[in-house]
Amino acid sequence: MASSPNRGGSPSAINYSPEYVQFIEKLAVYHEKRGTEFVREPKVGSRQIDLLKLFNIVMERGGYDKVSDEKLAWRKLGQDFNLGSPNLPALAFALKSVYYKNLAAYEISTVHGKEPPPKEILEDLTAKGGGLLTRTLENYKPPSRREPGTLDHSEASGDDGTPARDRNGSEEAPGSGGRATRGLRQAPPQRILFQPDTQPSRQTRHAASHTSSPQQAGHHQQHQPRGASTSYNPSSNMENMSLAVANYEPRPQMPLTLRPVITPGNNPVEFARRQKAKRDNLAAASGRPAPATNRGVMLPGSGFDGPNIYVRCLCALRSGIPAEQDYALHHLVKISMERGDKYRFESFPGLAEALIEKLLEVSSLFYEVDWHVSYAEDGSMTSRNTLNGVDGTPDILQTIAQLPKLDVNDNVLPAGFNDALLQINEAALTMRNMVMLEDNAHYVSEMAPLRDMLCIALNLPNHDSLVELKHYALDITEQITKYLPSDETDPLYISLLVQLQSEDLGAILTSLRAISRISMNLEENNLLKGVPVAGIQNILDWTILNDEELVHACLDFLYQYTAVVENVDFLITELQVEPLINQLVRLLAHGVKIHEKEFSRGPEFKKEAPLQIAPLPKELLAQLLKLDEPERSSQWLRCLFEEDSDESITQIALWQAYQAQFMPTTIETGRQLLPAAEFIKNVSTTFGEKATAQVQSGPVQKFIIKGIRMRSVPVDFFEEEYSKCLWKVQPGHGSYCGEFFMSPEEMYKHMLQDHIHAQxxxxxxxxxxxxxQYVCQWDSCSRFKTAPATKLAQLGQHIKVHLPPRPSAASRGSNEHGPPPSKKLKPSYILSSPKQKFKYETTAVDERQFAAGVPLSAVLVLRNLARNLPKTEAEETAQKTDGISWVDRLFRPVVPRLYEVMSHNRALVEYMTDLLGSINDAYAG
Known part of the structure; x- marks a missing residue:
């Protein structure tokens, strides 16, 4: 550390020493990386500033923030640099700005080991203020511009906390234009607001009776203020100003009168009438007769705008004209997509029926049939082409099966066929979009022709051209089945069950959802009777697939299916249920996330202090020998000792350890040791006020250092602990090598040379x-104990697992010779109690943190089976024949896993408890 400048000499002159040149080059590289401007030899006044000396002086005083917080500190620094007494505040602020622009960020990075603020809130701003170590983009608000007329201290004062001195009355006479003392700005004299005369020019008789005499008025006018710059009486003028502000009312604005201009764009009828009147007037003026007019007759296309778009589409759809139907269906699709949330069938009677009639035309493309809907009350069927529009057609599936098929080549279709199918798909898409609104779905669910139409669409031939229509039909069915009753003879229900044999995944998913929604909004339950064995088997097989959406749809179906005892009896009688139980148990962990937490088994405790000073590593000793006193002794103390208010060490022991360590090297290095008194003082300087020299009373007085203790493991300059070599020097006696190393390469070389004696x-x-015969003698390693290695390379490759980790770059700062980071929060002698690890599982939950998704559906299906298995006839038969119940046969192998899920999955605890309770009740019964 360079010494501070001397007042007597010339401290501002730059000494171009090697240390100065190296410092300036390092600063230049730093500012180039940071992207900021760097001035190598800045000037303050007429003097050039030595940045190295300025940096050292500020560091001796605690850094930029501490100097800025101290009152008049920068002025004192300006005196140290002999900047001169005239205008010293401005020169001191200029010196502060030099440090702020060139050295502040460098100080934060290298001295404090922190990331400096971005240049937008550091170098790009003025040096006014401090707080650089805590300045961030979030908490720092740049100083705003000073408003005119406000009192503030000058930025060039050199210290930001100088208070403004109050002016005494004796310093300046009121109303004078003199300057403020000491350069402080004064508030300008307040002016009289202009108050216009609001009295009427002609006074009333009552007002004139109170007017003063002309002499009085003239005398009063002589004392009236003239001009805006006249000095004022504070009390009277402030009162007048307040009254003027309080009584001020803005002038009322008169509304403008606008008259529209008649043009062909905004009023074509009136414009035409005026043009006609103008032509009639010109004809009359010229003597020609006025043209004849058809008075009282409405010409075609005039006087009536026609129906709106909705009525227009409905009429066009029912017209049967292909061009009109194209127009109608095109706009209906667009309206149903954009206005589907407000477009209701109730507002347009006949629209739903027209769409259904259009959809029924699809049968004519593949069968020799032309459907006709009959709304006769007796429900009489005149022919096989007639559908019952009141109660529905119960034998619609048989009728479809008997229809003669047309020879349709799905690969090559005529143009008319494609146009007709396109209109039918647009009608289906319109219906599908509209039933997404609950009101429309409930409305069309009561229409029997729609259910017949859906049965017809779902039972059409398996052609590629019909895939789109079938998907629309399934989407419509999914929306309306919640309003339909459950009946195993219902044609629509049977048509949905047929889709379970499809190879189309989309059709299967929609069919399962539609079946699961049957009677959802009705009081009666959906019993799901009549499901074929093949359909159930497919559903059981699909639960094994890695398709969450399909598995979820299958589980929803099984949940409703297993809620009925007859269905459970059918399931265990006709199918193998054991694979289903195993798969459902596996699905309890679908999407599970395993979390692990550690809990301390007791409070922290303090490790006993070692009895001897730890040996100094060779690497650390080499680094210490390069340092001068007192820095060497300070670093030696930090590496081998640490603060502890409860421990102490005798001064003689500390001095002897220091002397024994460095005395042999004094001749080689030429660096003398500190005297004993200076060394003891340096202990308090190194560890602060916590380490003090004391006299311990007793039979024999002892001179001790209170507040420090010896480290068990030495640390380097960055407070990173060394690793101890645990190689057994005497195998079987438990004595270890005990040398410390930081570098893994050095420890590797040490073990091979000193312990294995490799060449x-x-x-x-x-x-x-x-x-x-090579054997690993590391602490508890058993490698090569029974079969020693014959090659050194085998043992060398193995002992690499015992090497310490390489020191991280983050712990050592941006450069290897930089300052140490901040101290650790917890001393090395404070140890934590042993910790207990706990694992728990989490599966899908909803916004209320309740169980959801596939695991919830799986546990609900298992619970239904556990509750309903004892009620089935198959259970009674099993009890009579072999005495083993179905609950025992299906659930006993998985009970341990169920208890495990209940113990680890908090979201499923309630449901797992019900499931295990049902199983135990079945066992007891």
Whole structure:
């Protein structure tokens, strides 16, 4: 550390020493990386500033923030640099700005080991103020410009906390234009607000009776203030100003009168009438007869704008004209997509029926049929082409099966066929979009022709051209089944069950959701009867697939299916349920996340102080020998000792350890040791007020250093602990090597040379040609104990696992010779109690943190099976034949896993408790 400048000499002159040149080059590289401007030899007044000396002086006083917080500190620094007494505040602020622009960020990075603020809130701003170590983009608000007329201290004062001195009355007479003392700005004299005369020019008789005489008025006018710069009476003028402000009322604004100009764009009817009147007037003026007019007759296309777009589309759809239907369906699709949340069937009677009639035309493309909807009250069927529009057609599936099919080549379709199918798809898309609104879904669910139409669409031939229409039909079905009752003979229900044999994943998913929603909004339950064995088997197989959406749809179906005892009886009688139980148990962990937490088994405790000073590593000793006193002794103390208010060490022991360590090297290095008194003082300087020299009373007085203790493991300059070599020097006696190393390479070389006695070759490698019996003698390692290695390379490759980790760059700062980081929060002798690890699982939850998703559906299906299995007829038969219940057969193998899930998954605890309770009740019964 360079010494501070001397007042008597010439401290501002730059000494171009090697240390100065190296410092300036390092600063230049730093500012180049930071992207800021750097002035190598800045000037303050007429003097050039030595940045190295300025940096050292500020560091001796605690840094930029501490100097800025001290009153008039920068002025004192200006005196140290002999900047001159005239205008010293401005020169001191200029000196502060030099440090702020060139050295402040460098100080934060290298001295404090922190990331400096960005240049936008550091170098780009003025040096006014301090607080650089805590300045961030979030908490720092740049100083705003000073408003005119406000009192503030000058930035050039050199210290930011100088208070403004109050002016005494004797310093300046009121109303004078003199300057403020000491350069402080004064508030300008307040002016009289202009108050216009609001009295009427002609006074009333009552007002005139109170007017003063002309002499009085003239005398009063002589004392009236003239001009804006006249001095004022504070009390009277402030009162007048307050009254003027309080009584001020803005002048009322008169509304403008606007008259529209008649043009063909904004009023074509009136414009045409005026043009016609103008032509009639010109004809009359010229003597020609006025043109004849059809008075009282409405010409075609005039006087009526026609129906709105909705009525227009409905009429066009029901017209049967292809061009009109194209127009109608195009706009209906667009309206249903953009206005589907407000477009209701109730507002347009006949629209739903027209769409259904259009959809029924699809059968004519593939069958020899032309459907006709009959709304006769008796429900009489006149022909096979007639559908019952009141109650629905119960034998619609049989009728479809008997229809003669047309020969349709799906690969090559006529243009008319494609146009007709396109209109049908647009009608289906319109219906699908509109039923997404609950009111429309409930409205069309009561229409029997729609259910017949859905049955017809779902049972059309398997052509690629019909995939889009079938998906629209399934989407419509999914929206309306919640309002339909459950009946195993219902044609729509049977048509949905047929889709379970499809190879289309989208059709399967929509069908499962539609079946699961049957009777959802009705009081009666959905019993899901009549499901074929093949459909159930497919659902059981699909639960094994890695498709969460499909698995979830299958579990929703199984949850409703297993809620009925007859269905459970059918399930265990016709199918193998054991794989289903195992799969459901596995699905309890679907998407599980395993968390692990550690809990301390007791409070922290303090390790006993070692009895001897730890040996100094060779690497650390080499670094200490390069330092001068007192820095060397301070670093030696930090590496081998640490603060502890309860411990102490005798001064003689500390001095002897220091003397024994460095006395042999004084001749080689030429650096003398500190005297004993200076060394003891340096202990308090190194550790602060916590380490003090005291006299311990007793039979024999002892001179001790109170507040420090010896470290068990030495640390380097960056407070990173060394690693101890645990190689057993006497195998079987438990004595270890005990040397400390920071570098893994040095420890590796130490073990091979000092313990294994390997021969180091001139190229830096070890001789691997000699064979022998090599055994690892590390602390508790059992490698090569029974079968020793014959090659040195085998043992050398193994002992790398015992090497310490390489020191991290983050712990050592941006450069290896920089200052040490901040001290650790907890001393090395404070140890934590042993910790207990606990693991728990989490699966999907909803916004209320309740169980959701596949695991919830799986546990609900398992609970239904556990509750309903004892009620089935198959259970009674099993009890009579072999005496083993179905609950025991299915659930006993998985009970341990169920208890494990209940113990680890908090979201499923309630449901798992019900499931295990149902299983135990079945066991007891």
């Amino acid at each position: 180091l070759l001139p190229d830096g490698k070890f001789d691997n040609t000699q064979e022998g």
